[in-house]
Amino acid sequence: MNCEKYKKVFDENNGIVKLSDFTDAGYHNTVIDRLIREGKVIKIRPGFYEWQYEDVISDAVIINKLYPDAIICMDSALYFYDYTERTPGAWHLAVDKNSSKSRFKIDYPKLKVYYVVEKYLKIGIAEVDFEGQVIRIYNREKTICDIIRYEKKMDKEVFNKAIRSYATDSNKNVGRLMEYAKLMNVEKKTKMIMGMWM
Known part of the structure; x- marks a missing residue:
């Protein structure tokens, strides 16, 4: 043929x-x-x-095609911003809480999916070029708020390294970080954690 x-x-x-x-x-x-x-x-x-x-x-092509509504988050975003040296074992994606779970049952690439309520889902979305693809990813500040929110579920070493890396990042925007922290109900915790490093 x-x-x-x-x-x-x-x-x-x-x-x-x-x-x-x-x-x-x-x-x-x-x-x-x-x-x-x-x-x-x-x-x-x-x-x-x-x-x-x-x-x-590229994995980015597959994810863009299959999940145009997904946003790169958590460990995958930390890796993109050089806030961790550990290559994530799966692509961490944020999607709407009401998304069908069966959509994400694929063998490759490996996914870790976070089902997020709409008011948090839309905060801090950026578009970046990755492997020749424009992908949606949470910006630095939303990523830091997310890891503060999910601190108990994270590896302590990864968490601490990410916070330190953000604190010394010349591209950080502390005003935006605190604005997002307030919207996500982690303002007090963010002030306390960031206060140790900044």
């Missing part, structure tokens, strides 16, 4: 297509099954398919 015309649809979509992208391009959905049998395509979750290039597709 001449796969170039099918591959073109994947190329135009960063290597990952929804079945509707494929059928909208004029191809029948049974073609996907043939491409899977031939090892050209794998199913990454119901309705989403990835072309098997020689070069591996």
Whole structure:
């Protein structure tokens, strides 16, 4: 089977297509099954398919395609800002509290999902370039408020290193940090913790 015309649809979509992208391009959905049998395509979750290039597709591309509503948070955000040296074992994503949990049952990439109430979800979202993708991530201040909020669930060493790193970061915005801390009901705790370092 001449796969170039099918591959073109994947190329135009960063290597990952929804079945509707494929059928909208004029191809029948049974073609996907043939491409899977031939090892050209794998199913990454119901309705989403990835072309098997020689070069591996970036995790950021997969996450952007599958979860455009998700925001990179917690350990993944700490790693992005160089507030931790530990590479997270999974992508930490914040999503709306009412999101369907079955959406996140995929084998790869590994995910750790936080279901967040809307009033906290929308605070401090930034867009950054990562591996050639524009991804949504919480800014430094929202990330620090989140780890203060979830301190008891965090590794103590990771927590302390992140707080120290933020305190010495020339890009920090303490006014914004305190504004977010107030909105997230962690103002008193934030003042106490940051007061030790700043």
